[in-house]
Amino acid sequence: MAANGVATVAETADRDANQGLRARLAEVYGQYARLRSDLDDLQRRLASLRVSCVSDDGLVRATVGPRGQLVDLSLDRGIYREADSDRLARTIVATAREAAARSAAQIEEMVAEYLPAESGTRKFLRDNELRSLLGHHDAG
Structure with missing residues (x-):
């Protein structure tokens, strides 16, 4: 002063x-x-996060957690009417896979407000390719 x-x-x-x-x-x-x-x-x-999917025939309900891991499986009693275990196994796998894909989509939506659209993490959530997360890209 x-x-x-x-x-x-x-x-x-x-x-x-x-x-x-x-x-x-x-x-x-x-x-x-x-x-x-x-x-x-x-x-x-x-x-x-828990995501559930029901098979097209309504006989299988699969619920997965945030990493796509199967946390619950419900089988309708109607599965016993047909003894095709291979078909049942394919239905279970397809239903669990769909639930896991929906879980990944929900997670991407949740983190979208925090990360840029083209960030490696969001790309990894979309394509499940470790290269995306690490930022490596093939030439070509």
Whole structure:
């Protein structure tokens, strides 16, 4: 401060700049805190995700978790009317595979608001190719 007790132009500019930086820092910290809270919520939603699919014939219901793992399987009593175990096995696999694909699609939707469309993580969720996650691309 100048000898006469009046702030100089430079001191006023510095004070204004500091106030601007503090305001920007508070804004960025607020955004970080919201994102952190949102990500905690996303993590809880992902952990509790369950997706079920029913086979076309209605005899098989498969439920998968967030990683596509089979967590429940229900078979209608009608499966016993036909003794084709190979067909039943194919139906179970196809139904579980469809549930896993739907689970992956739901996860991609959940993370879409946090990641750019062409990020390696989102590509990995879509195509399940480790190359996408690592950022490696074949030439050609």
